[in-house]
Amino acid sequence: xxxxxxxxxxxxxxxxxxxxxxxxxxxxxxxxxxxxxxxxxxxxxxxxxxxxxxxxxxxxxxxxxxxxxxxxxxxxxxxxxxxxxxxxxxxxxxxxxxxxxxxxxxxxxxxxxxxxxxxxxxxxxxxxxxxxxxxxxxxxxxxxxxxxxxxxxxxxxxxxxxxxxxxxxxxxxxxxxxxxxxxxxxxxxxxxxxxxxxxxxxxxxxxxxxxxxxxxxxxxxxxxxxxxxxxxxxxxxxxxxxxxxxxxxxxxxxxxxxxxxxxxxxxxxxxxx
Amino acid sequence: xxxxxxxxxxxxxxxxxxxxxxxxxxxxxxxxxxxxxxxxxxxxxxxxxxxxxxxxxxxxxxxxxxxxxxxxxxxxxxxxxxxxxxxxxxxxxxxxxxxxxxxxxxxxxxxxxxxxxxxxxxxxxxxxxxxxxxxxxxxxxxxxxxxxxxxxxxxxxxxxxxxxxxxxxxxxxxxxxxxxxxxxxxxxxxxxxxxxxxxxxxxxxxxxxxxxxxxxxxxxxxxxxxxxxxxxxxxxxxxxxxxxxxxxxxxxxxxxxxxxxxxxxxxxxxxxxxxxxxxxxxxxxxxxxxxxxxxxxxxxxxxxxxxxxxxxxxxxxxxxxxxxxxxxxxxxxxxxxxxxxxxxxxxxxxxxxxxxxxxxxxxxxxxxxxxxxxxx
Numbered sequence: 001x002x003x004x005x006x007x008x009x010x011x012x013x014x015x016x017x018x019x020x021x022x023x024x025x026x027x028x029x030x031x032x033x034x035x036x037x038x039x040x041x042x043x044x045x046x047x048x049x050x051x052x053x054x055x056x057x058x059x060x061x062x063x064x065x066x067x068x069x070x071x072x073x074x075x076x077x078x079x080x081x082x083x084x085x086x087x088x089x090x091x092x093x094x095x096x097x098x099x100x101x102x103x104x105x106x107x108x109x110x111x112x113x114x115x116x117x118x119x120x121x122x123x124x125x126x127x128x129x130x131x132x133x134x135x136x137x138x139x140x141x142x143x144x145x146x147x148x149x150x151x152x153x154x155x156x157x158x159x160x161x162x163x164x165x166x167x168x169x170x171x172x173x174x175x176x177x178x179x180x181x182x183x184x185x186x187x188x189x190x191x192x193x194x195x196x197x198x199x200x201x202x203x204x205x206x207x208x209x210x211x212x213x214x215x216x217x218x219x220x221x222x223x224x225x226x227x228x229x230x231x232x233x234x235x236x237x238x239x240x241x242x243x244x245x246x247x248x249x250x251x252x253x254x255x256x257x258x259x260x261x262x263x264x265x266x267x268x269x270x271x272x273x
Numbered sequence: 274x275x276x277x278x279x280x281x282x283x284x285x286x287x288x289x290x291x292x293x294x295x296x297x298x299x300x301x302x303x304x305x306x307x308x309x310x311x312x313x314x315x316x317x318x319x320x321x322x323x324x325x326x327x328x329x330x331x332x333x334x335x336x337x338x339x340x341x342x343x344x345x346x347x348x349x350x351x352x353x354x355x356x357x358x359x360x361x362x363x364x365x366x367x368x369x370x371x372x373x374x375x376x377x378x379x380x381x382x383x384x385x386x387x388x389x390x391x392x393x394x395x396x397x398x399x400x401x402x403x404x405x406x407x408x409x410x411x412x413x414x415x416x417x418x419x420x421x422x423x424x425x426x427x428x429x430x431x432x433x434x435x436x437x438x439x440x441x442x443x444x445x446x447x448x449x450x451x452x453x454x455x456x457x458x459x460x461x462x463x464x465x466x467x468x469x470x471x472x473x474x475x476x477x478x479x480x481x482x483x484x485x486x487x488x489x490x491x492x493x494x495x496x497x498x499x500x501x502x503x504x505x506x507x508x509x510x511x512x513x514x515x516x517x518x519x520x521x522x523x524x525x526x527x528x529x530x531x532x533x534x535x536x537x538x539x540x541x542x543x544x545x546x547x548x549x550x551x552x553x554x555x556x557x558x559x560x561x562x563x564x565x566x567x568x569x570x571x572x573x574x575x576x577x578x579x580x581x582x583x584x585x586x587x588x589x590x591x592x593x594x595x596x597x598x599x600x601x602x603x604x605x606x607x608x609x610x611x612x613x614x615x616x617x618x619x620x621x622x623x624x625x626x627x628x629x630x631x632x633x634x635x636x637x638x639x640x641x642x643x644x645x646x647x648x649x
Binding site (some may be wrong): 042043057073099104260267 | 297329340343364365494498
């Protein structure tokens with residue numbers, strides 16, 4: 001814990017997050033991953049969009065950039081391509097990454113640019129007061145779904161897989177040791193890595209859907225998720241209502257900025273001829 | 274480099290950008306600006322620079338702002354519809370004070386409008402396209418050679434004032450080929466961003482300095498500062514303290530206000546004894562100059578004032594002009610956008626009249642001449 005404090009801008013506390021919010025747990029996990037890899041803080045850039053998750057960079061002692069809603073990955077792409085020495089981490093929420101930022105997400109995955117993209121999925125737009133997001137489950141209530149959500153949600157990981165990332169994982173803020181491993185793996189991966197983190201928003205989602213306290217919401221994360229290995233042995237019927245968590249993809253693929261360096265070498269060669 | 278060449282305005286923009294030190298381009302294809310991206314995709318990697326075709330114009334500005342924070346001079350190019358999409362992240366670049374250059378080759382609008390035809394319809398979009406108050410810098414070349422010179426000025430101004438700077442091209446300038454003789458490299462001044470003094474321990478990215486331009490450290494240089502589109506104090510962190518908001522936002526506005534006399538650039542021809550003045554910019558200024566010469570031959574005392582930098586607007590110069598002439602004519606390829614700025618400082622002094630075209634065709638010297646004869 002004391003080690004983690006070296007990565008936190010303590011003078012910016014207290015933070016803006018509600019009591020029981022899971023975002024701080026994700027922040028701790030990211031910090032432990034950076035510490036484990038012994039990356040120089042000066043070489044880390046943390047980029048966020050808008051929303052509750054967007055405030056995380058403000059509390060982390062890295063080069064930090066809080067951008068516009070949904071656009072974190074486009075700024076991150078510019079940073080990484082301009083100077084590939086940076087370790088770039090983007091932190092986004094479900095509305096941020098999948099609605100307004102959906103296009104940037106699939107294209108960052110397609111390029112396979114070396115960025116770790118954390119998507120904190122709490123099923124709702126928290127900061128604006130609880131409107132439904134692209135992951136809000138069918139039938140759930142939100143301020144803009146007073147009769148229950150009528151739109152089916154995204155399966156985030158299938159979307160990313162279809163777009164072409166190198167590393168895809170899903171964890172929860174309840175399974176913290178596992179989350180540490182998944183985030184650390186994503187950070188070490190050379191290529192586009194996505195870690196979706198199931199988190200709770202007791203204020204804007206739990207309350208409206210009668211899910212109880214943050215603790216009770218975290219208990220659901222324990223009860224309603226199954227590890228990917230176990231899920232492989234389960235029938236469709238048994239998997240109904242369950243969320244599968246763990247490592248879904250870990251592949252070696254050509255990374256974008258490395259490909260670009262080769263392109264530069266080729267262009268220089270052509271130019272000299 | 275000094276031999277005569279034939280090139281288009283878009284090609285001149287590329288040449289100038291490279292000389293000014295641009296090494297990153299993030300853009301999205303759009304007529305009539307696409308040649309800028311095409312040529313840069315070939316030339317940038319040859320000098321170790323980076324070119325990326327982004328998924329849209331929103332991310333194009335995101336990418337160039339990111340690259341600039343990483344310490345690389347960066348730019349994009351677009352046209353009206355794309356420029357509309359860029360307003361969002363341009364706003365962040367203004368707020369976070371990140372140098373970058375946006376080239377907008379104007380075409381007719383609204384919406385898809387006239388993709389291949391000439392227009393000057395973004396002269397107000399560049400000024401007021403984003404929410405919130407901010408001063409802007411926009412340059413308006415009249416020729417291919419000037420496109421080369423002014424893109425260099427754009428890059429320099431962006432670095433000097435820590436902000437996005439816009440080159441507003443008329444489609445006809447971007448696609449027209451002209452003979453140009455470019456200056457030698459050592460004749461060109463290239464400005465780099467002001468950095469915090471070496472060894473400085475504490476760094477405030479939005480420090481209130483006397484010149485209102487805070488020094489800018491790049492990411493990775495050890496300061497680990499915070500950049501946000503939220504209203505922030507001098508440390509870069511969000512604030513809701515009215516006193517600090519006022520201080521920081523006024524400083525942001527003052528950045529240009531304080532230096533506008535140094536920035537403003539206007540060319541005048543035959544205005545000393547003029548009774549009628551034409552105020553024209555971009556390609557229209559060339560038709561206007563032809564008309565001025567023709568009128569002078571006929572014995573009509575006409576002069577031309579041509580802003581080379583449209584924003585900040587040369588209010589003082591136009592006001593002085595309005596004090597000495599009897600009429601001002603403002604020809605422009607829109608329904609009358611800049612004429613309103615001219616009227617602001619001419620009101621009660623002199624009658625101001627427009628010549629306007631929005632049909633995708635150029636304003637000809639004879640149309641301006643007809644107006645001169647009508648009012649003389």
